[in-house]
Amino acid sequence: MTEPTTSEEFGPEEVGLALRNHGMHLEGLRYPVTPIGMHYLLIHFDVPLLDPATYELPISGRVRNPLRLTLDDVKARPAVTVPVAMECSGNGRAHLSPRPVSAPWREEAVGCAEWTGTPLRPILEEAGVLDDAVEILFSGHDRGIDDGVEHDYERSLTLEEAMREEVLLVWGMNGMALPPQHGSPLRLIVPDWYGMASVKWLKSIAAVSEPFTGIQQAAKYRYKSSANDPGVPITRKKPHALMVPPGIPDYLSRKRYAPSGLVHVEGRAWSGFGPVERVEFSADGGRTWDDTKLDEPLGTHAWVRWSHEWDAGEPGEYELCVRATDATGKTQPLNASEAWNLGGYGVNAVQRVPVLVG
């Protein structure tokens, strides 16, 4: 793994990842369901080219009745459509110093799509998972090299997590067939968790009798304090609120300019640990906070809209912040340094939007 950097400049590798891995335009927070093409993307390797007509998904390993499902087989099962807020666990990484060298996300690795699919649990029950199985392993068709290891992208879930009724095999997004870049023809959706669990371009599902130790499970996607620390697995999304930056931007710096007077601010908030109960807004860099108005959430696994009328008052420079707190009492740190970890995961520090009013 590349050492974190203290440079304020970014290397060609980071820029390459920023160009491929699309961020959601923060003005996209205005939409309850993120339009296709605005939703964030994190694609480890290449987008595989798979033919839905010949696609097959084997479900095997420690099961009584191995299955082999065509896309039509999967689509013939009971379908549900569910809005799910998704966030890359690397979101916020670029705010760290020293900065882990990977996709240099600030706030934009988010989205909330309406996914159409079928629950995984009845499929696993039909396959008959054997008593000695401890995890379900999901393999993707996307293959490449990371830290010198060639592999298909693979992640496991404990049997208990895989059996959660909201875990889905998904073939549709926002009422359309799943686009190639989002995992066509079939992907996993694990609501409430960070995006790395929702394996795209599913190649196989297998029940395994030992915990999976592949690179994306045992080395990557762990909260580690140092290279020698085995770390803690990354699972659910921490609470996070974001705002649509108000006013108009400068093209290059993206610095914001707003008129004085009453300014409407709004955004969305989510947490994988429980419902968002409070979203606060600050116009002074987080010294003082006001409660904002929360709408009804779109669904249990979606994000919730918040809004606030901010009296911008006197011309001058302001630093707008927003902070979510969920039903378990979890909230967001004021500074990214409080969330520092070696891989730059789960950095849910409050968003800071400098605005020049006048």
Place this chain on the structure above:
Amino acid sequence: MTEPTTSEEFGPEEVGLALRNHGMHLEGLRYPVTPIGMHYLLIHFDVPLLDPATYELPISGRVRNPLRLTLDDVKARPAVTVPVAMECSGNGRAHLSPRPVSAPWREEAVGCAEWTGTPLRPILEEAGVLDDAVEILFSGHDRGIDDGVEHDYERSLTLEEAMREEVLLVWGMNGMALPPQHGSPLRLIVPDWYGMASVKWLKSIAAVSEPFTGIQQAAKYRYKSSANDPGVPITRKKPHALMVPPGIPDYLSRKRYAPSGLVHVEGRAWSGFGPVERVEFSADGGRTWDDTKLDEPLGTHAWVRWSHEWDAGEPGEYELCVRATDATGKTQPLNASEAWNLGGYGVNAVQRVPVLVG
């Protein structure tokens, strides 16, 4: 304007633009029509939120019968669906040294969508452009600041260019309603030109009696040799061929690894000056070239598929290149330095893909 930089590292502004302005994944060159969400995006300011139900487009200025069209009015007119290859004029900018500071594109600012809309010419004829009009000015709802100037994004076309039968007002993309980030509810499409001419989120169309001198016309989007050079306007797309990088990638460096033996390489090529007549492939960094197989183009304004079976032969490092030549004899420079200009526009140097075979 920010001075070009000789740094090999990238500043936070460039990374911010890379995160917002989506590149097409080069494996997307496999699709004749680029899936929504893979097509490149260059969004100068914010994506405006416009309501199709109340949307109106005034057509005014030096016309006999000013018009005010609702979206339904526009959609009631004769519709055509046309595949158009689009490319940002800043594509290739990051290969320059010194490097102009803006969106740090390498090769990925491309796409080919099927646009549905109606020709502009009959609308201008209905409005009755007066004899003293010299240009048609297209204004967008996207507003912001660039080089210190606050403005709506605006571009003009000469009357002759605006009257080309292939210039369209477009409400559909790949069979769907135009997504917000591509200019919903209505945008301009100017086939064969670089993307800056195809104004999104149309706010107004006006016939004007003097050439338009707004910042995006007279200062930006010109081939300039220095800050004092008034420069030459950027218009049509230069010839450009790109390949799907073969083999599998390393996550961080995107370096490619391929097995030895016969390797299938393919991609697309286009030119705004005329049909692509030849695409050549090199495996030795451009010292020797082989002709590739060209398919029939999808349409006059689309891209054309090329393919080649490359005998990778001995294990080792190879540098793959691809080069297009169009019917006017225009071709691509071997090195980006040959295309250097102050803004980093139209840098159509041959793509170079290092591959480790073995």
